[in-house]
Amino acid sequence: MSDSRQTRSALVIGGGIAGPVTAMALRQAGIEATVYEAYPHTAEGAGAGLSLAPNGLDALDAIGLGHLVRPLGKPMAGIVLQDWAGRRLGEFGNPPGVPPMQFLRRAELYRALYQEAERRGVRIEHGKRLVGVEEGADQVTALFADGTRTTADVLIGADGLRSTVRPLVDPAAPGPQYAGLISFGAELERVAVPGTEDRMNMSFGKRAFFGYQVFEDASAVWFVNLPHREPMTAAEVQRTPARQWLPRLREAFAEDGTPATRLIEATDPDQLIIVGPMENMPAVPTWSRGRLVLVGDAVHAPSSSSGQGASLAIESAIQLARCLRDLPHPQAFAAYEAERRPRVEKIIRATTRKNGAKAAGPVGRVLNAWALRVFSKLVKPAKMAWMFDYRIDWEARVTAAPSPSATGPVTRSAPSAAR
Numbered sequence: 167m168s169d170s171r172q173t174r175s176a177l178v179i180g181g182g183i184a185g186p187v188t189a190m191a192l193r194q195a196g197i198e199a200t201v202y203e204a205y206p207h208t209a210e211g212a213g214a215g216l217s218l219a220p221n222g223l224d225a226l227d228a229i230g231l232g233h234l235v236r237p238l239g240k241p242m243a244g245i246v247l248q249d250w251a252g253r254r255l256g257e258f259g260n261p262p263g264v265p266p267m268q269f270l271r272r273a274e275l276y277r278a279l280y281q282e283a284e285r286r287g288v289r290i291e292h293g294k295r296l297v298g299v300e301e302g303a304d305q306v307t308a309l310f311a312d313g314t315r316t317t318a319d320v321l322i323g324a325d326g327l328r329s330t331v332r333p334l335v336d337p338a339a340p341g342p343q344y345a346g347l348i349s350f351g352a353e354l355e356r357v358a359v360p361g362t363e364d365r366m367n368m369s370f371g372k373r374a375f376f377g378y379q380v381f382e383d384a385s386a387v388w389f390v391n392l393p394h395r396e397p398m399t400a401a402e403v404q405r406t407p408a409r410q411w412l413p414r415l416r417e418a419f420a421e422d423g424t425p426a427t428r429l430i431e432a433t434d435p436d437q438l439i440i441v442g443p444m445e446n447m448p449a450v451p452t453w454s455r456g457r458l459v460l461v462g463d464a465v466h467a468p469s470s471s472s473g474q475g476a477s478l479a480i481e482s483a484i485q486l487a488r489c490l491r492d493l494p495h496p497q498a499f500a501a502y503e504a505e506r507r508p509r510v511e512k513i514i515r516a517t518t519r520k521n522g523a524k525a526a527g528p529v530g531r532v533l534n535a536w537a538l539r540v541f542s543k544l545v546k547p548a549k550m551a552w553m554f555d556y557r558i559d560w561e562a563r564v565t566a567a568p569s570p571s572a573t574g575p576v577t578r579s580a581p582s583a584a585r
Contacts, residue, residue: 172493172494173197173319173320173490173491173494173495173498174197174198174319175197175198175199175318175319175320176189176192176197176198176199176200176318176319176320176321176322176490177199177200177202177306177308177316177318177320177321177322178192178199178200178201178202178322178324179202179296179308179321179322179323179324179325179330179331180201180202180203180204180323180324180325180326180329180462180464181201181202181203181205181208181280181290181292182276182324182325182326183272183275183276183279183462183476183479183480184324184326184461184462184463184464184479184480184482184483185201185203185290185324185325186201186279186280186282186283186288186290187226187229187231187279187479187480187483187484188322188324188461188462188483188486188487189201189283189288189290190229190231190279190282190283190286190288191228191229191483191484191486191487191488192487192490193286193287193288194229194230194487194560195487195488195490195491196491197487197490197491198318199288199322200288200289200290200291200316200318201283201288201289201290201291202291202294202296202308202310202316203290203291203292203293203294204293204294204295204296204325204330205292205293206292206293207292208276208280208292214271214272214351214389214439214441215269215270215271215272215351215353215387215389216269216270216272216275216475216476217242217267217268217269217270217473217476218235218239218267218268218270218275218476218477219267219473219474219477219553219554220260220264220265220266220267220554221474221477221481221553221554221555221556221557222474222476222477222478222480222481223235223236223265223268223477224556224557224558225477225480225481225484225556225558226480228484228558228559228560229484229487229560231279231282234278234282235268235270235275235278235279236268238268238270238271238274238275238278239268239269239270240268240269240270240381241266241267241268241269241364242266242267242268242269242364242365242366242379243259243260243266243363243364243365244257244258244259244260244266244364244365244366245257245258245259245365245366245367245368246362246365246366246367246368247368247369247370248367248368248369248370248424249369249370250369250370250371250372250421250422250423250424251422251423251424252369252422252423252424255370257365260554261551261554261555264551264554264555266364267473269366269379269387271353275476293312294310294311294312294314295310295311295312295330296308296309296310296311296325296330296331296580297309297310297311297330297580298334298580299321299334299458300315301456301457301458305317305318305319305457306318306319306320306321306456306457306458308321319457319495320457320458320459320490320495321457321458321459322458322459322460322461322486323335323458323459323460323461323464323465324460324461324462324464324479324483325464326462326463326464326467327342327445327447327463327464327467328341328342329460329463329464329465330580331458331460331464332450332460332464332465333580334458334580335452335453335454335455335458335459335460336450336451336452336455339450339451339452340447340448340449340450342445342446342447342467343445343446343447343448344397344398344443344444344445345443345444345445345446346393346394346395346444347375347391347392347393347394347443347444348391348392348394348398348403348441348442348443348444349389349390349391349392349441349442349443349444350389350390350392350411350415350438350439350440350441351387351388351389351390351438351439351441352387352388352389352429352433352437352438352439353385353386353387353437353439354385354386354387354388354429354432354433354437355385356383356384356385357380357384357385357386357428357429357432358428358432359378359380359386359425359428359429360380361380361381361382361384362378362379362380364379364381365379366378366379367379367424369422369424369426371418371419371422371424371426372421372422373393373418373419373421374390374391374392374393374415374418374419375390375391375392376388376389376390376419376422376424376426377389377390378425378426378429386429388426388429388430388433389441390415390418390426390430391444392414392415392418394443397443398442398443399442399443400441400442400443403440403442403443404440404442406440407435408435408436408438408440409435411438411440412430412433412435412438415430416430416431445467446514447463447466447467447468447514449511449514450465450466453465453499453502453503453507454499454500454502454503457495459486459495459499459502461479461482461483461486462478462479462482462483463475463479465482466478466482466506466507466510466511466514467514468510468513468514474513474553478509478510478513481506481509481556481558482502482506482510484558484560485502485505485506485558486498486502488558488560488562488564489501489502489505489564491564492563492564492565493564493566497566497567498564500566500567501564501565501566501567503567504567505567509556513553
């Protein structure tokens with residue numbers, strides 16, 4: 167790069183989904199990026215399923231990754247909403263001409279991205295828990311718990327919902343808030359339940375929310391959002407073994423007329439995925455400061471109800487790389503936030519309403535069922551096209567947005583509770 171103010175190197179904190187995508191996008195933009203992951207090992211086999219929306223797949227195409235991910239997914243052509251008796255409340259599908267969403271195993275998506283990042287020359291270091299930063303006029307240095315330190319032009323927090331980087335950007339930044347629900351799920355190889363014709367069925371049961379999809383090969387996935395008034399950490403939820411959770415989940419749907427109890431009964435304890443508490447992430451006021459910036463769930467984390475979490479993280483990773491390619495970092499961060507904030511916050515607002523409906527009591531569930539039946543008749547798929555019809559033109563040059571105020575050299579330490 168001819169302009170001495172341009173970004174040449176980046177430290178990417180977090181090695182989940184957003185981290186490798188960010189690093190690969192930066193590398194395509196001509197910026198050297200290294201990923202630093204707190205955990206000492208890879209996340210092979212970890213996590214449940216997730217949905218990847220057409221806009222997320224299109225974003226991956228911008229950096230040549232879409233063809234690696236598409237074969238991993240199974241189509242989700244729409245969502246059928248039901249009440250506790252299995253009565254149809256409505257159906258929501260993609261707008262005409264929009265490809266279906268894809269259901270993927272998180273572990274398979276992670277593996278594909280991780281291996282491709284390594285193939286492209288991205289270095290991924292494990293056992294690197296960030297504990298602080300030292301920021302100067304020309305560089306930023308990451309300080310790790312093992313006593314090592316490393317320096318680059320910018321530092322990018324792609325470290326998820328409980329980001330260590332977020333409070334370094336803004337000590338007053340909000341954290342995730344408990345949504346009143348605990349999540350569980352399972353993948354079953356073969357079930358004696360009729361297929362769902364490429365649609366995810368979701369039911370507002372009398373006591374809990376249940377979703378399932380049965381594929382053409384008779385395999386199935388299901389998930390439960392179980393209301394729980396008192397907040398619980400993931401560790402607390404997982405402390406109760408699966409063999410104790412399964413009877414409680416069956417009991418939650420004992421009065422419902424959906425296949426929930428049959429699918430739960432067909433699940434062995436070792437198949438149950440105890441996801442943990444569902445959480446909402448409030449709007450984050452400050453996305454960047456100095457040479458630090460946030461991306462993905464660290465700064466905008468819709469819950470799983472949106473079906474857009476991974477897709478939004480991928481979009482933001484690639485857009486951030488484009489901005490850093492074309493602008494000095496203060497202007498790049500401003501342009502990135504100006505482009506991304508309106509879109510992600512609109513989707514998050516809609517998601518928060520969905521979680522409130524899932525956590526409602528018996529009377530609220532009756533009212534929600536009535537409201538959903540009316541809503542599904544009024545809302546046409548074409549009105550949701552804005553969510554899916556999002557394209558990234560990698561070749562287009564990014565123009566500057568208003569720049570944030572400059573900050574001087576500073577040293578900051580991560581909170582002691584950071585991972």
